[in-house]
Amino acid sequence: MAIAWKDGDTITADKLNGSQVTFSSTDVETGATTTQPDGALTLDVNGDLYQADAGKQDLLVSLKGLKGDKGDTGVAGPAGAVGPAGKDGLGVKSGTINEDKNGAVTGATLTMSDNSTVDLTLNKATS
Structure with a gap:
């Protein structure tokens, strides 16, 4: 599904459902042509979300630096095994x-x- 995203558009589940999301290790900011179909989404390793449009990647939103609320502290794990005894000191x-x-x-x-x-x-x- 191709969506013509515009500045100020809200990304919703309805708009994203059915879109193709891919993860790329290449820098899509170079403007190189893409083989993704129009409307396909690419999330690069820098946290930037792009959408293919007419063979190019258009930046939708930069996700880097966005953080949610800190969650509750998890339960402590079990204690590790006791290590071997150390070497006796000199007397x-x-x-x-x-x-x-x-x-x-x-x-x-x-x-x-x-x-x-x-x-x-x-x-x-x-x-």
């Missing part, structure tokens, strides 16, 4: 106090549960 297996040649404590060496070591340096507190 201190042993420690050694380090002294200088005069017997003053200068630091410590900690041996971790994976046998790696961590050196600690001690500084004399100032008052």
